[in-house]
Amino acid sequence: MRVAVKAAAIGLGLLAGLPATAQEAVPCDWPARADNIVEPWEENTRTFANGDVRLALLDTVEPAGAPFYILVMSPPYDELGLRQCRTVGLNGMGFGGADFGSLEAEYVPAEGLVFTMAVKVYDGADFQPRTLRFTLNQATGAIGAQLLP
Structure with missing residues (x-):
């Protein structure tokens, strides 16, 4: 058990040294499960663009240092009329806090919807406050993300 915790801490420490461009929006997978939406739902989900865009805060519990993701459901719609589903995280994991x-x-107009929110990132020793900024182009579905100091 101690070896696993130590390995996780070392891994998170190494990830902290990566460039700030490692924020990513990936297709929904296991983090996007409904039971990962932080309760109460009414405080941790919001809609935008006349209800076409929904964001929700996800807490996957593990890894303990980076369990928080942002769920993004948005246009474009597929052939069944369903929105795309993406999760925004950091270096293949979530954030230490959100x-x-x-x-x-x-x-x-030049970027589309622009979202900002306070997050925390583990730097190998402590959780550092940062601002997550991500953009959504509803026409193409492109999502870009970056961490600001």
């Missing part, structure tokens, strides 16, 4: 109450959104 304040969904700090979520802000604006529309920037």
Whole structure:
């Protein structure tokens, strides 16, 4: 058990040194399970663009240092009329913390919907506060993400 915890801590420490460009939006997989939506749901989900875009805070519990993801359901729609489903995380994992109450959104014509929220990132020794900024182009479905100091 100690070996696994130590290995996880070392791995997270190594990930902390990676460039800030490692934020990613990937197709929904196991983190996007409904039982990972942080309760109460009404405080940890929001809709935008007349209900076409939904964001939700996910907590997968493990890995303990990075269990939080942002669920993004948005256009474009597929042939069945379903929205795309993506999760925004960091380096193949989630964030060490996320304040969904700090979520802000604006529309920037050159970028699309722009979201910002406070997150925490494990740096190998402690959890550091950062701002997650991600964009959503509803026409193409492209999502870009970056961490700000």
